Amino acid sequence: MICQQCGAANAEDASRCANCLAALVKSASPSAPAPAPQPRTPAEYTAAPVPNANIRNYLAESILVTLFCCLPFGIVALAYSSSVNGKSQSGDLAGAREASAMARAWCFVSMATLLLFIGRIAVQVMFSMLMAAATGGFR
Numbered sequence: 001m002i003c004q005q006c007g008a009a010n011a012e013d014a015s016r017c018a019n020c021l022a023a024l025v026k027s028a029s030p031s032a033p034a035p036a037p038q039p040r041t042p043a044e045y046t047a048a049p050v051p052n053a054n055i056r057n058y059l060a061e062s063i064l065v066t067l068f069c070c071l072p073f074g075i076v077a078l079a080y081s082s083s084v085n086g087k088s089q090s091g092d093l094a095g096a097r098e099a100s101a102m103a104r105a106w107c108f109v110s111m112a113t114l115l116l117f118i119g120r121i122a123v124q125v126m127f128s129m130l131m132a133a134a135t136g137g138f139r
């Protein structure tokens with residue numbers, strides 16, 4: 001290996017230079033340069049933990065089902081969805097995910113209630129039309 005002080009060539013296992021007696025440092029050998037820092041890939045950036053994780057709050061869906069579907073269930077969904085952002089910002093990611101799941105569930109309950117309501121009315125209308133036809137109401 002090459003001496004850093006005087007440039008003299010020494011044995012690979014020598015701890016001191018035979019020419020100037022300076023301590024030989026193996027890592028400073030020019031034949032083994034320090035590895036250059038690798039540029040970070042985009043995947044490493046996305047894999048890094050994000051303090052404010054993007055958790056869906058279903059706020060738009062909750063407002064829609066409150067307006068157009070079932071008001072009491074929609075209000076429950078709204079209460080959960082409005083608490084998602086506050087919980088995720090305060091670091092309570094588990095609570096934010098739970099509130100997000102509850103908001104989604106209540107949106108589904110509200111929509112299902114509306115569909116059942118519409119279906120019930122449709123069945124009643126069809127039934128009354130059938131009854132009218134059977135009793136000669138259309139003749």
Ligand SMILES: [Zn+2]
Nearest residue numbers: 003006017020
């Ligand atoms: Zn030397």
